[in-house]
Amino acid sequence: MSLRVVILASRDEALAHGSAQDALAVQALDTQLDALERALVELGHVPLRVEAEPDLARTAHTLLARRPELVFHCVESLEGDARGEALVADMLARLELACTGSPARALADALQKPRARALLEAGGVALPRGFVLEHEQGALPAWYGPGRYLVKPAHEDASHGIELESVVSTLGALRARVRHVCRTYAQPALVEEFIEGREFNVSLLGSGDGARVLPLAEIDFREFPAGQPRLVTYAAKWIESSAEYRGSPSVPAQDLEPQLESRIREAALRAYRALGLAGYGRVDLRLDAHGRPLVLDVNPNPDLSPDAGLARAAQREGLSYARLVDTILHDALERAPARAARG
Ligand SMILES: Nc1ncnc2c1ncn2[C@@H]1O[C@H](COP(=O)(O)OP(=O)(O)O)[C@@H](O)[C@H]1O
Numbered sequence: 001m002s003l004r005v006v007i008l009a010s011r012d013e014a015l016a017h018g019s020a021q022d023a024l025a026v027q028a029l030d031t032q033l034d035a036l037e038r039a040l041v042e043l044g045h046v047p048l049r050v051e052a053e054p055d056l057a058r059t060a061h062t063l064l065a066r067r068p069e070l071v072f073h074c075v076e077s078l079e080g081d082a083r084g085e086a087l088v089a090d091m092l093a094r095l096e097l098a099c100t101g102s103p104a105r106a107l108a109d110a111l112q113k114p115r116a117r118a119l120l121e122a123g124g125v126a127l128p129r130g131f132v133l134e135h136e137q138g139a140l141p142a143w144y145g146p147g148r149y150l151v152k153p154a155h156e157d158a159s160h161g162i163e164l165e166s167v168v169s170t171l172g173a174l175r176a177r178v179r180h181v182c183r184t185y186a187q188p189a190l191v192e193e194f195i196e197g198r199e200f201n202v203s204l205l206g207s208g209d210g211a212r213v214l215p216l217a218e219i220d221f222r223e224f225p226a227g228q229p230r231l232v233t234y235a236a237k238w239i240e241s242s243a244e245y246r247g248s249p250s251v252p253a254q255d256l257e258p259q260l261e262s263r264i265r266e267a268a269l270r271a272y273r274a275l276g277l278a279g280y281g282r283v284d285l286r287l288d289a290h291g292r293p294l295v296l297d298v299n300p301n302p303d304l305s306p307d308a309g310l311a312r313a314a315q316r317e318g319l320s321y322a323r324l325v326d327t328i329l330h331d332a333l334e335r336a337p338a339r340a341a342r343g
């Protein structure tokens with residue numbers, strides 16, 4: 001079966017807010033789109049690229065003119081605003097087009113960290129304790145006490161606004177960092193207990209009852225700059241020349257007791273379902289002092305490049321990049337509205 005597959009993406013030069021460096025995250029998309037196109041050709045499909053414009057009516061018009069049988073949803077933002085990815089998924093659903101990845105609702109919920117936390121808690125997923133501050137003088141919860149905390153923007157992803165300085169251990173530093181986050185990112189700050197334990201990235205594929213966990217990856221912090229809090233900062237994720245990047249490779253998880261491994265897999269799957277992810281996704285967790293996995297982040301739209309975590313995890317299960325793309329594509333077709341599913 002050969003399908004006309006539209007690869008829908010947007011090439012924002014910079015994000016609407018945040019630092020200029022944030023544009024680096026956007027450039028990585030190009031590599032991903034080229035690889036995806038090659039994989040689709042290899043699978044016998046006909047890839048067509050369409051640029052998603054902020055004017056969604058125009059985007060819909062361009063898209064429909066191509067008569068796609070499937071849309072590969074690769075839009076990460078519109079005019080630099082990450083909420084665009086959910087708007088695009090919503091548009092595709094209204095057009096009754098088969099579309100890869102998570103539905104609009106999950107994409108939107110995951111981006112609102114406080115909302116995602118509430119949904120995860122309701123789904124029985126263990127999380128670090130946390131609270132939201134709208135401004136630096138905001139009230140602290142009754143349980144607040146001395147310790148290390150991480151201050152992050154409440155509505156960002158891709159490590160935007162996460163730096164070594166995000167980890168604070170005094171109330172003064174906490175409030176100063178909240179001020180910085182609120183000013184730079186024009187949004188509230190989410191403050192979480194800083195969990196010191198091992199960090200795992202869990203990639204998942206499939207939807208509903210068919211969702212499954214791929215082999216686990218772990219961040220290897222052994223070469224991380226000495227004396228610094230260990231976390232995947234913006235530099236660690238995107239700036240290849242930085243010591244933080246070199247000091248935080250994601251590697252296959254090793255030496256995991258089977259019991260611990262199944263607790264991690266179970267927590268990731270529960271989180272994936274609690275937020276209603278579909279198709280593919282990644283859940284980041286850390287172990288607390290008791291070895292209990294706590295979910296830090298649920299990513300419905302992780303990097304699909306051949307060298308990124310999801311593809312590497314799939315590879316370890318024997319799924320080549322093309323087969324991974326094929327799996328995501330078939331998942332989308334199975335969930336597609338009847339009209340679009342007709343070949
Ligand atoms: N509560 C926490 N305790 C310790 N480290 C954390 C915590 N939350 C996030 N981190 C670190 O910060 C990184 C990025 O945070 P995350 O919430 O995943 O943001 P993003 O959505 O931008 O990826 C994580 O990969 C992890 O290294």
Ligand SMILES: [Mg+2]
Nearest residue numbers: 158159284297
């Ligand atoms: Mg993350």
